[in-house]
Amino acid sequence: MDCEHAFLGFSYEVTGCQSLSQLNADFADMRKNFNARYVRLYGGCDQTGFYDNVIEAAWQNTLGVHALIWFGFTGGNEWQTRRDDLFNTLHNNTKAPFVTRGVQFGSEPLYDDVLSHQSLTEQVALAKILLSDVRIPVTVSELAYGYQERGALDVLGQLDFINAHMLPFFSTEATTGSEAWPLVQQDMDWFIQNGNGKKMYFDENGWPSSTSSSVQPNSPNAVASVSSEEGYFQMLDSQCETLKKGPCGGIGWFAHIYSDQEEVGYGIYNTQGQLKFPFQPRTSC
Numbered sequence: 001m002d003c004e005h006a007f008l009g010f011s012y013e014v015t016g017c018q019s020l021s022q023l024n025a026d027f028a029d030m031r032k033n034f035n036a037r038y039v040r041l042y043g044g045c046d047q048t049g050f051y052d053n054v055i056e057a058a059w060q061n062t063l064g065v066h067a068l069i070w071f072g073f074t075g076g077n078e079w080q081t082r083r084d085d086l087f088n089t090l091h092n093n094t095k096a097p098f099v100t101r102g103v104q105f106g107s108e109p110l111y112d113d114v115l116s117h118q119s120l121t122e123q124v125a126l127a128k129i130l131l132s133d134v135r136i137p138v139t140v141s142e143l144a145y146g147y148q149e150r151g152a153l154d155v156l157g158q159l160d161f162i163n164a165h166m167l168p169f170f171s172t173e174a175t176t177g178s179e180a181w182p183l184v185q186q187d188m189d190w191f192i193q194n195g196n197g198k199k200m201y202f203d204e205n206g207w208p209s210s211t212s213s214s215v216q217p218n219s220p221n222a223v224a225s226v227s228s229e230e231g232y233f234q235m236l237d238s239q240c241e242t243l244k245k246g247p248c249g250g251i252g253w254f255a256h257i258y259s260d261q262e263e264v265g266y267g268i269y270n271t272q273g274q275l276k277f278p279f280q281p282r283t284s285c
Contacts, residue, residue, distance in 0.1 A: 004199075005250025006240050007281035009036035009063065011204060013262035015043035017050055023057035026258065031061045035283050039063050040163075040203050040254045042107060042262075044070030044082060051089045055099050064101035066163065066203065068141065071106065071114045079114075083127075090134055097134040103127060104163055106141030107204060110150045117152035124158045139163045141203055144187040147194075156194055163203040164191050166253075168232075169215075174222035177207040177232025181239060192247060199248040206256035207232035208265035209276060215265055224265065230277035240285035255279070 010030055018026070030036035039058065051067065058065045067086060071079045086103065090096045105123060109115050115123070120140065127138045137160030144164065147156055156162070168174055168183035184202075191200055208215050209229040217224070236243075236253055244250040260267035260276075270276050 003249040004037070004252045005244045005246070006252060006283050006285055007035075007237070008201065008252040008254055008283075009034075009038040009040065010258040010268070011040045011042045011206075011254050011256040012258045013043040014041055014045045014050070014054070016262075017045040017047045018053075020053040020057060023053055024060060027057045027061040027063050030258070031063055034279065037064060037283070038066060038101060038254070040066040040104075040256075041068040042204070042257065044068070044072060044078075046078070046082065046085075051086060052093055055089075055093055055095050058099045059095050063099075065099050066102045066104055066201075067100050068104045068106055071109050071112070073112070075114065083123075087127075087130055090131065090136060097136060100136050102137050102139055102161065102163075103131065104139050104141040104203070106163075108142055108146055108165065109140065110146035110152050110155065111143050112146075113150070117150045117155050120152070121154045121158050124155065128158075128160065137161055141165065143167070144190045148190070153194060157196065159198065161199040161201070162191055162195050163201050164188070166202040166205040167256075169207050169222055169224065170218055171222075172218045174217060174219040176223045177228040177230070178235050180207065180232055181235055184236075184239075188246075188251070195247065197247045200246060200251045202236075202251065202253035204256045205236075205253050206266045209260075210265040212264055226276050229266075230279075233279065233281060237281040240282050244285055255281075 069083045139159045141163045168180040171183045207229045208224045209226040211224045257263045257266045259269040260271045268279050
C-alpha cells in the first residue's frame with residue numbers, strides 16, 4: 001500500500017448481483033487489458049453469498065478489493081445488516097483477508113447526512129476493532145465537501161486510509177475534464193492538509209460523458225461528453241508525477257465507473273460493451 005500510486009483499477013457497481021462467471025469475466029478484463037490491481041465496489045447486493053463470489057473472482061484474477069458497506073439513498077437500517085453480513089464473510093472466508101484490502105463505509109454518508117459525524121466515527125472505530133484480527137483497514141468513501149459541511153474531522157482522524165471522491169463535474173467552476181486539475185488539486189490539498197499523512201486514494205473519481213436526471217452540472221460551462229471524459233483521465237494520467245509525491249508513497253486513483261451499464265455516462269465502456277475511448281493510463285511513474 002505504501003508505494004501505490006497512479007491508476008489502480010475501477011469502481012464496479014454490484015447492484016445487479018452479477019453471477020460468478022460475470023464477475024470472473026469482468027475482473028479478468030480489468031486485470032489483463034488495463035493492468036488493474038484493485039476493484040472498488042459500489043452499490044449493494046444483498047444476495048446471500050455474493051461477496052464470497054467477489055472474493056473468488058478477485059482471487060482468480062489477482063485483484064484486491066475495496067469492499068463497501070452500502071447505505072443506499074433511501075434511508076433505513078439495511079446498512080447494518082450489510083455490515084454484519086460482510087464482517088461475517090470476512091471472518092469465515094479464508095481467502096477474504098488476502099483479497100480484501102479495505103472496507104469502506106459509503107457512499108458519501110456525510111454528504112447524504114445518513115449518520116451524524118459522531119455516529120460515523122463510532123462505527124469506524126468499532127469496525128476497526130472487529131476487523132483487527134483479520135487486519136483489514138477501514139475507511140469512509142466521501143467527498144471533501146462532506147467532511148467540510150458536517151465538520152467531520154473526527155471521522156477523518158479515525159480512518160486507516162482516505163478514500164476521497166473526486167467528481168469535479170459538479171463544481172460551480174467546472175468546464176471540461178481536461179481542465180479539471182485545479183478543482184481536483186483543491187480537494188486533494190484539503191485532504192493532505194487534514195489527513196495526518198494518511199495514504200489516499202481517489203475512489204469515486206470520474207467525469208461523465210452525458211447527463212441524466214441524477215447527473216446535472218452546477219456550472220453553465222460544464223461539458224459532459226465522451227471527449228471531456230477522456231480528457232479528464234488523460235489529465236489525471238499526466239499528473240502522475242505530482243500524485244506520486246502525495247502521502248505514503250503517492251496517491252492512487254480508480255476510474256469511476258467500469259461500464260455505462262452500471263452508471264450511465266460515467267463508464268469506460270458504453271452500454272453496448274464497447275470502449276468509449278482509448279484507455280491505457282499508467283500504473284506507475
